[in-house]
Amino acid sequence: MSGLAIQRLTEERRLWRREHPPGFIARPRTTKEGTPDLLTWDCGIPGAKGTEWEGGIYPLTMEFTEEYPTRPPKCRFPKGFYHPNIYPSGTVCLSILNEEQDWRPSISVKQILLGIQELLNTPNTLSPAQPEAFKDITNNKELYHSKVQKQRIQYDQEKFTL
Template identity: 35%
Template sequence: MALKRLNKELYDIGCNLPSYISTGPIDNDLFHWQATIMGPSDSPYSGGIFFLDIKFPSDYPFRPPKVRFITRIYHPNINYNGSIYLDILTDEWSPIFFISSGFNQIFIIQVLLLICSLLTYPIPANSLDPDITNLFKNNRNRYEATAREWTRQYANKRKDQMKAYVKNGQTSSSSFD
């Protein structure tokens, strides 16, 4: 079941992936993917390229993928080792979700879009780093300055490769080797 679902998602990605996200299997392993997200322009992560590691369990989609940032990032919902607190990746995971037109399946693209949204709109109630959350709540300017500095320092490597990667529609990590 998982292989069939992952093959379908990989096929669908070619049609539905926004230009600021890329993803695909590493070394043709459908259970291990890499993703890249370009920092949203309306966030302190603007201009950054963030790499993520995605591991799908053997019983996917009945259990969520494990998604973590490889690129260091200063964010209240992402901890020092890249773990992300996003409801949909924990207790709230379900292989389907309800939208106004009825039930629909959750695909990795929706997860990546939610992570992009989290970069623009952190959720202090779901904090993984109390110090960053405190700064976010009490001194937004300093939080944003620190996030911009971390983005400049850690998320600007290989920008030319990322642009070519997105432009060519490639979904394999091989273009970064």
């Protein structure tokens, strides 16, 4: 494994354990041997207070490569997650996760997760990734909001487990 990626992720983990936003979860997966897999993190993103996403915790996987932090992690919700900027595969479409756009090696795990939380409530209709959600938000906002509420119930914070 790349020394730089592991060093950076070890530091990210230390900082996260010391101070992270309330309600957020981010931890490396555990290998079969019982050691942390620093290249794969399981996360939970709470819906922001005062939004239609509030009350849910949305599961996300962050997959880092040995080129991190030069290259951003891949961030994925479960397949079929309903949102205009989430591909049907679950991959998040966000400029700070694109090395050809706004990715910078100084962006932290905390900043990524906060950015994704913000994206949930404020979709970027100029960069659609999912045809169904994009069509709904642009042509039938009532239907869009109804589907978001169904998803919020599906990911109710009381049921959340990693």
